[in-house]
Amino acid sequence: MIDREQVLHVARLARLRLDEAEVEKMAGELSGILEHVDRIGELDLDGVEPTSHVVELENVLRPDRPRPSWPRDVVLEPAPDPADGAFRAPSPQADSQ
């Protein structure tokens, strides 16, 4: 039901690189799971509201008071490549470097 092309398309959307073996396996596994899921297609759900939150909540508000945020060095500490007080990442365009 899900073919190779669809797997590759979704993998691109999800920013996941899959190797050849993973692509083949994923196509079969996702098809199997969706085949089971498709049973909900048989239910009559006309006029049924979708659930977005299970517990009824009014808008939750708090006073808008400034608080100190975390120090920059604490936030940068777990980063793989901090530089000059910022998160460093490769350029979005490969040939710009």
Place this chain on the structure above:
Amino acid sequence: MSGLLELTVAEAAGRIAAGEIAAGEYFDAWRAAAAGDELNAYLWRAEDGVEGTGGPLAGIPVAVKDIFCTEGVPTTAGSRILAGYAPPYTSTAVRRLGEAGARVLGKTNMDEFAMGSSSENSAFGPVLNPWDRGRVPGGSSGGSAAAVGGGLAPCAIGTDTGGSIRQPASLCGIVGLKPTYGAISRYGMIAFASSLDQCGALTRDVTDAALLLAALQGRDPCDSTSVGIEGGVEAPSREDLKGLRFAVPGELARDAIDSGVRAVFEATLETIERLGGAITEAPLPHAEHGISAYYVIAPAEASSNLARYDGVRYGMRAEGAGDLTEMYEKTRAEGFGAEVKRRIMLGTYVLSSGYYDAYYGRAQRVRTKIASDFAAAFAEFDFVVTPTSPSVAFGLGEKTDDPLAMYMSDFFTVPMSLAGLPAISIPAGLAEPDGGGPRLPVGFQIVAPAFAEQRLLEAAFALEREIGFDAKPGEGAGG
């Protein structure tokens, strides 16, 4: 020292409060026990003892699922992508336990990002079941369940998205409590499926579960969906079930349940009647579609939540990528395991253009139907009861090649998660696996209306007392 390890948390807390035991001595006894972990239950263990704590849980060691952020302590969620990560802050759940006097004994192994029902999806190796090391402890909170069931911790916390506290509790012969969605703050709990994730307790008995819940529950400004439990939680004391009405779902596919599990379930229904409770079959027509709805909604939310692991702000980054997109793709390919990739793919697919209404929209409507089924049942009954898991603990590797078979082990726990309801699994007896072999624990699940935790705990307490489950790993061989 072994005498200390036999106390329940409530007993130990009482003796510590009375000055009969020193908090530090109790904590150290458990540190020594945890050091003997042969189940791969722990990913990190406390190196220091405790001193100078006070409060209702003073000196109580808690095994904490490695999905809860703990300042300065490694927190991996069972994933290679977070290997070595030490968060700069502590989750509200762990902080509240600390304020009650409890201390983190260790961080427990789990299915990667809580995705799994066997704890085999950990990047750090599978957890073994304390009753039979050739079998899984359940998942995803398998490390927490194995630690408590295997005598490596007096109590633990975990998370339950579709059964991840109740199912491993059932498979390890302990109590697992999933509170109402919103009872406990999710702040600092690494997100899997935010509309379903809920923190809860894994304990030796119902009283200990109540004790942990009392400390954990409450509104938190850092989680706007947290509301707490009005009136708090007290130790349960009820001794009978007179006047209480229990519903067994009429659609409960009895033939999908292992015969040994079914026998324990039927015997527990008789125990309920003996205590004065009434058992009636009641319709819950959409519950059987729970797995379908869940495996659309949970992966959809996961695919969004896990977008944050991009190799930029924390965690690992793959080497040798030429540009930003390649870095993202390589990092996620190397950092995530097979099940996490599968769910990200599934979630991205069902949310993608052209499929959203057919899958996500429909699943959210099925969720509404499941919740209304429960609402109708609770108009007539006090509780709904089911087996927690269709089988006892299954073998390591038995379901790893068949994702759908693995998903079906959450058949009885997923509907309550979709409806946001509180549910508890208590050990109800032992049963042989369908293929034969030594007897293993069987859990019994009780479900209550939203925020009716106190009533749920009272009923579970009365039932637990009457069942008198006292088997321990190594003694359950049954000849």
